[in-house]
Amino acid sequence: MKLDQKELGAIKKALEGATTVLLIPHKNPDGDTIGSAFGLYNTLLEMGKKPTVACIDEPPPVFKFIPGIETIQVGIDHIDYDVIIIVDAGATHLTGVNEQYPQLFDKSREVINIDHHPTNDYYGKYNVVVPTAAATTMIIYQMLVDMDFPLSRQTATALLTGIYTDTGSFIHSNTNSEALRIAARLLARGANLRGISKDIFNTTKISTMRLWGRVLKNTYQTPDGVTMSVVKQKDFEECKATYDEMSGVVDYVNSVPNASYSVILTEKGGAVKGSLRTLNDHIDVSAIASHYGGGGHTKAAGFTVKGRLEQELRWKVVD
Ligand SMILES: [Mn+2]
Structure with a gap:
C-alpha cells in the first residue's frame, strides 16, 4: 500500500x-x-x-x-x-x-x-x-x-x-x-x-441457536430458484430472542448452491423486513429491494413494508 x-x-x-x-x-x-x-x-x-x-x-x-x-x-x-x-x-x-x-x-x-x-x-x-x-x-x-x-x-x-x-x-x-x-x-x-x-x-447464545434453527427449518426454494425463509413475531417470543440476533443467519440461507438470490422475511412490530443476499454475479439485489422501497448494495440489500406474515395454504387433488 x-x-x-x-x-x-x-x-x-x-x-x-x-x-x-x-x-x-x-x-x-x-x-x-x-x-x-x-x-x-x-x-x-x-x-x-x-x-x-x-x-x-x-x-x-x-x-x-x-x-x-x-x-x-x-x-x-x-x-x-x-x-x-x-x-x-x-x-x-x-x-x-x-x-x-x-x-x-x-x-x-x-x-x-x-x-x-x-x-x-x-x-x-x-x-x-x-x-x-x-x-x-x-x-x-x-x-x-x-x-x-x-x-x-x-x-x-x-x-x-x-x-x-x-x-x-x-x-x-x-x-x-x-x-x-x-x-x-x-x-x-x-x-x-x-x-x-x-x-x-464463537459466541452464539442459546436463544440465537433456537432462532436460527427456526429460520433454517423454514427455508425452502421457490420454483425460480430463490432461497426463502420466514420468521414470525412469535418465533422471537418463543425463542426469547431479539431482532438483532438475526444478524448473520441470512448468509447461511444464502449459501445454497446455484440459488439466484436469497431472502428472509421477518415480522417485526407491524412490519415485515426483507433481507436479501446473492452470490450470483448477474443479480443486483438492491434493485429488487428498491421495488419495495428499500435499497443497499448489489450483493446485500433490504427493505421494510407494513403488514404481517401469513401462510398461504394450497389444496390440490391427487390420484
Ligand atoms: Mn471498515
Whole structure:
C-alpha cells in the first residue's frame, strides 16, 4: 500500500507535537472502526501522549478483548484536543456529532480523516483515504510503519480485529493478498488471533441457536430458484430472542448452491423486513429491494413494508 508521504509527514509532525488526541469511531461501531481507534490509542499511549476514544454509541460487548476498550467514552462532551482523528467514517454524519460540532469539518482544526470508503469526501484537514484497502486498520498499519511509530502487541490485536471483521474472517471478496500480508505481519507482532476468533465468532447464545434453527427449518426454494425463509413475531417470543440476533443467519440461507438470490422475511412490530443476499454475479439485489422501497448494495440489500406474515395454504387433488 502506497500512502502520500507528504500528507503523512504533516500528520507525523502534528501527532509528535500533540499531547491530547481524540479518536472518534463512527456511530453503531463495528470491529474496523473500534480496532482503528484502539490501534492508534495504544500506540499514542506508548508514545507518552494522552489519547481518548469517544464514540456516540456504546461498542458491542463482543469487543471486550480489545486492549483499552474499557476506557471508551460514550458521547463527546468537548473537542478541545490538540489533534482529532476520525476513523472508518465515510461521511461526516456517520460520526453522529456533525451537528453538535460542525467546526470539526471546516478544516480549521487539526482533524485527520482515515478511511477506506470510496465515497469519502476528504472532510479532514489531513486525509488518508485508500478505497482499495479491505479495512481501515490496514491503512493505519501502513501509516504506523511509514511514520516509524511503535506497534505493540496491543496495537496489533486491535488492528487485526478490523481486518478480521471487515473481511468476514477472510472470506468476503475484499480479501486480497495485501489483507493477508498485513494480517500475517500483525500476527508476527503478537496479535491475539485466538481471542478475536473466539470472542467475535464463537459466541452464539442459546436463544440465537433456537432462532436460527427456526429460520433454517423454514427455508425452502421457490420454483425460480430463490432461497426463502420466514420468521414470525412469535418465533422471537418463543425463542426469547431479539431482532438483532438475526444478524448473520441470512448468509447461511444464502449459501445454497446455484440459488439466484436469497431472502428472509421477518415480522417485526407491524412490519415485515426483507433481507436479501446473492452470490450470483448477474443479480443486483438492491434493485429488487428498491421495488419495495428499500435499497443497499448489489450483493446485500433490504427493505421494510407494513403488514404481517401469513401462510398461504394450497389444496390440490391427487390420484
Ligand atoms: Mn471498515
